[in-house]
Amino acid sequence: MNGTCAKGGNPVLFNSIVRRNFPPPKGVTEIKGSYEKEGPVLVDTHGKYLESPRRVAGEMNVSFIDLNKLIHDLVTGMGVENSRKLFMWIPSGQYEFCPEGKIDNTHLNIYIWWTSSCQVGCGRFDGRSAGFGKICATL
Template identity: 30%
Template sequence: MTIDRRTLLRATAGGAIAGPLGLAAPAAAGRPRPTVFVAGDSTAATYAVADHPRAGWGQALPVFLRHDIRVVNEALSGASSKSFVDLGRLDRILAAIRPGDVLLVSFGHNDSKTADPARYTEPWTTFHDYLRLYLDGARAARATPILVTPVERRRFTAEGTPYLSHGEYPAAMRDLAATTRTPLIDLTDLSFALWGELGPEATKDYFLWLDAGESPNYPDGVVDNTHFQAHGAIEVARLVVAASRHIPGRDQRALCRTGIPDDALVWPPTRPAES
């Protein structure tokens, strides 16, 4: 039986917010569990109860990983590859990352903001320079860095044809991955294909599009073509995990499972990266 997603959203908004997201099981004695760290922006960030149903794909990663895999999502709203470093967020990851861990690095949304020198990077020069700090830092800790091109926004022409919005940043990241022999998840390409397949109307149930009165957290409604509601975050996380054999503990059964409910996610009391 197919249940309308908006009906599910209303039911969730009226009940419990946090659901049965698998908390990591204790590691076996003497065997530290691998950790997946996420360095990124608002599209990947973990959101709080007050933000529900807004969610980032980093918040949804545990849905597709075994319970012995820990996820530390440091993705920060508004961050670029530069500002994340300048704010000390990369240092925080590098102080905790260990051999065998993985660092997912996904930027590009905010690097293009030419009017903001705190965030702007040039695709083929400073963007590369900052990304190399993540790659070199992870490798120095004997962890595995993975570059993730920025997830595509919801952009359609009047005729319903999707179009790309990130300029040269995805190509610059692909080039750096090839030059440095770094694993790459081409999330720009994967998400663009998914949005094109779904079309202008169906994608509204993936992005943060809500009618007035549909969610108590957005009483006047919201139209957001960049950020996701839970369903979209889950499906983008599926793209990320399915695309790379370098991510430890991939749960193949979950990856093959359709119709994962929104309450597979947990919304903590506060945004962890901002606390």
């Protein structure tokens, strides 16, 4: 960050995005990275780790974007079934490189990156929006 500031840049810190984690009721078994039946509540997997970037941003007096909250609200708003569209859920037989398909509740697909980058660029986050007006004007 010091190097960026020294060159006239404006560093921005982010915290980690939410994982798609809807734990099932007790007694339901996990299958290939997911559950046969998911529960209704999105549960955090990062704990106190999420606060480190916010703290450092405050100490260094630089912008902070709570990307975890932004994605958490999006995933929660979409619900258990529809939120799968945001992550790397690949149906079996769809791609030659992944014939058996894949369930990945950690990594996002291109759709959500486009959606969330537009929100971040336009300052739709909890934090200081200085420097983001230029980005928003080009979107």
